[in-house]
Amino acid sequence: MASLALPPQAATNARLVSASQNPHNITVNNIAANRQWRVARYPESGEAVSRDLFSWTTDAVPDPAEGEFLVRTVCLALGPAQRGYLAEATQDAFLQPVAIGDVMRGRGVGRIIKSRHPDYPDGAIFVGSLGWQDYSLQQPRGKEFVYSTRLVTEPIAPLSGELGTLGQAGATAYFGLREAGQVQANDHVLVSAAAGGLGSCAGQIARALGASNVVGIAGGPEKCLWLIDELGFNAAIDYQSQDVGERLRALFPHGIDVFFDSVGGDLLNTALGHLAMHARVAVAGFIATDYDPQAAEGPLNYRNLVSKRASMQGFVFFDYWDRYAEAAAQLRDWHRRGLLRSTEHIGEGLEQMPDALAGLFTGANRGVSICRVSPDE
Amino acid sequence: MASLALPPQAATNARLVSASQNPHNITVNNIAANRQWRVARYPESGEAVSRDLFSWTTDAVPDPAEGEFLVRTVCLALGPAQRGYLAEATQDAFLQPVAIGDVMRGRGVGRIIKSRHPDYPDGAIFVGSLGWQDYSLQQPRGKEFVYSTRLVTEPIAPLSGELGTLGQAGATAYFGLREAGQVQANDHVLVSAAAGGLGSCAGQIARALGASNVVGIAGGPEKCLWLIDELGFNAAIDYQSQDVGERLRALFPHGIDVFFDSVGGDLLNTALGHLAMHARVAVAGFIATDYDPQAAEGPLNYRNLVSKRASMQGFVFFDYWDRYAEAAAQLRDWHRRGLLRSTEHIGEGLEQMPDALAGLFTGANRGVSICRVSPDE
Secondary structure (H helix, E strand, O other), rough: OOOOOOOOOHHOOOOOOEHOOOOOOOOOOOOOOEEEEEEEEOOOOOOOOOHHHHEEEEEEEEOOOOOEEEEEEEEEEOOOHHHHEEEEEOOOEEEEEEEEOEEEOOEEEEEEEEEEEOOOOOOEEEEEEEOOEOOOEEEOOOOOOOOOEEEEEEOOOOHHHHHHHOHHHHHHHHHHHHHOOOOOOOOOEEEOOOOHHHHHHHHHHHHHHOEEEEEEEEEOOOHHHHHHOOOOOOOOOOOOOOOOOOOHHHOOOOEEEEEEEOOOOHHHHHHHHHHEEEEEEEEOOOOHHOHHHHHHHHOOHHHHHOOOOOOOEOHHHHHHHHHHHHHHHHHHHHOOOOOOOOOOEEEEHHHHHHHHHHHHHHHHOEEEEEEEEEOOO | OOOOOOOOHHHHOOOOOHHHHHHOOEEOOOOOOEEEEEEEOOOOOOOOOOHHEEEEEEEEOOOOOOOOEEEEEEEOOOOOHHHHHHHOOOOOOOOOOOOOEEEEEEEEEEEEEEEEOOOOOOOEEEEEEEEEEEEEOOOOOOOOOOOEEEOOOOOOOOHHHHOOOOOOHHHHHHHHHHHOOOOOOOOOOEEEEEEEHHHHHHHHHHHHHHOOEEEEEEEOHHHHHHHHHHHOEEEEEEEEOOOOOHHHHHOOOEEEEEEEEEOOOOOOOOOOEEEEEEEEEEEEOOOOHHHHHHHHEEEEHHHHHHHHEEEEEEEOOOHHHHHHHHHHHHHHHHHHOOOOOOEEEEEEEEEHHHHHHHHHHHHHOOOOOEOOOOOOO
């Protein structure tokens, strides 16, 4: 394993060191060290994600007990839901918080380097909740939310692909469109946050599933052009400079059959005003209102669900965990046939994880955001 | 036909007379007159329904042309959607307005008294859009919204039943629960506006379909007791005096599986905070926000659709018109077995139609609101 970036303090005795104290360009080659990002504090209401929320620490690499195995992190996925881990637990909380001082939770792909489980041999590729760290102890888990695991029998090369368009991100969009969205051939499909990780998969997959008109909403002309020129969207709406309602009217003269939405807020409300009969809204998330206490208004246009005999259906990828192989095979087939292009945006180094997470909320990134922590082999 | 209430002015030459000028307790026996309520003006924003919106007129009884038949109105149904006819047409309007000066639209059951259509013989019972009047010319129609018609082969006695719990109101609740709500045995079901026409059917039908816990929301202790004592609801919530959220927490410790909602607004938002996994919200309407410009806030808790993998599905009865016989047979069977009690609230006389409509919005009525216009025979 190359390029372990260890702040010198961490290598000695400091177990909790503020990230801002640590220049992260210092690397030492020390396989015995497990670098970790721990949660230092939760953000205030409305505070953006930043390094200040995390602490950079090191620990010894742990040893697996019977039934466990040690995984070296190769790549970590980034998703807006991770912001939700950084909050006090509430009774009805959907996302389990990560306790202050604990290693930040994150899904990733890694290599098993020391196994005490007969079904998970040394050298095998594993996807699960690895955390923001170099090494983690793992055990098999079912489709329990966040913790679900799988052994990868035919790995995508590079391994970042297991988290990307042909892997988990693509599979999420696939099941959301198929199950919640019930996409049919010739449907007219709208995708919000279309230049994001999930959206960039959803638009392409909707086309591959036979939708005749796929429109993406994104911020700025570069992203909009990218959707059309590179990803095969039929059209794009720049919410920063265009009137979304007017554009929807023009681009969906017969209404939206399927809306794949990760944004919520005003955008959802506007789109609900342009549904076709029997439309389906697949609700993947609501980044617009998630962490903005000012944006706390619901979509009054939900009332169009009656006039349009339409549905809104929330979905969570893990519910389809048992069917992962179906999605993976389909995604790879589309990829081979040129219908699905990888959109991974890969950052380098565990050190930049907080910045990468922050980038999901500033619109800095496009495509599926992944961080490479160590080489594939 | 007995007891035609004709204001004396109307019997002479006045074709459009303000209702407030007409004492409606004067009756004359004049079969040649067709009494009608016409729309005089649309309500202002936020204005309640009242007699002032209508004009009482008389016209000659029309003669059917080839392919038409003349129907004598026996009973008229009342529903909150009728308020929606009293508005200027908008591009995306769900409900077609009734033009100023036209006879008010309303569904009803009647008897064919003069037919020029071979399939609709004299004496047969007919359900369709009869309008607020004594007589109407009709022709068969498919399942087009509002105008759909059916010939009644095995009429319920009295004929008001065709519009009530065992007829159209019950069938609406039946399809809403079955199709949009996907009610399963042992489900825990919440019904809003439960003492209303649709709600009083929905709660009973949910029980008949095997739901193990059916809770109704209604205004005031009398209605709440009525739900429990007479209609077999397991519990009721008095939204006027109780904290709905607290009561939902107590009555649905494992969450709401199906919410049959005609109210919307704050109530919907609160209920969305108490969904069980894979819950279904059957959206029948939204009387709370329909005509109140102040209540224009959407349900922010729609976001729970994701954490609960839940759905909201709008439905309109007319979509299931082709399956009416299925519902009718099932409803009658439940009725025979004591599982479904008729809840019709029957007003007497065409004259009181505006008051009956207004009563839907003031909570004055309970059960399915129907007006008897003439005797069955």
